[in-house]
Amino acid sequence: MAKLGVNQGQLAACSNKPNCVSSQAQDREHYIDPLLFPGQLHQAYEAIETILKETKRVTVVAKETNYLRAEFRSALFRFVDDVEFYFVEESPNLTTIHIRSASRVGYSDLGVNRKRMETVRTILVAHSTS
Template identity: 50%
Template structure:
């Protein structure tokens, strides 16, 4: 018996709307597989930004270390104020795009976590952001 044939691209294509534009991360689509800490997000999509105390450079370094330590994670872009990582699911290799923006106006780190494919994420994006928040608090 041979291997099962590969059916489609489970990673999907990298979105073209990522990044910080006019101090904001992209809003979530209507599907329930995204959370964002900025904009006019409804309760289903809204999540609190990450807080930090002290130096913003150290906060971003700590965040980068926490994200790098998570399984199946690829850092795509990292600057002094922006971090973009791809997280792949263990079983099927679905990819979620997660962005962090150090917001100097609000003195917080804004966050957006969204699945590339499908409708429901079974709460994975929200759980990931909360796990990162917890790891930052104890790091």
């Protein structure tokens, strides 16, 4: 398992397996756009926490001022995916949330990690406009 967390402003790099996405990846296969939140860091953090609390089979395992990590478990085999959120306040009206979602085991995830993060993006946008 990659060393998780933020190191010098960077989340862990994805391995060469196609079971990881990251907004800080340097290659197209693993890259996903970061989440953008129209507000302050603490508001973005609260919004992500709310999304995670409302999602099934999720356990938040690390919380820091600008970082949050959760474990998502698959329904059938209980495989664990590590999901990370790194919050960077660009201005009082914009927070960039760098994201990383990676399977702990296996080779391909059949796009599950990418789909998960796009679902989080959709819920976050709905949350920020309500």
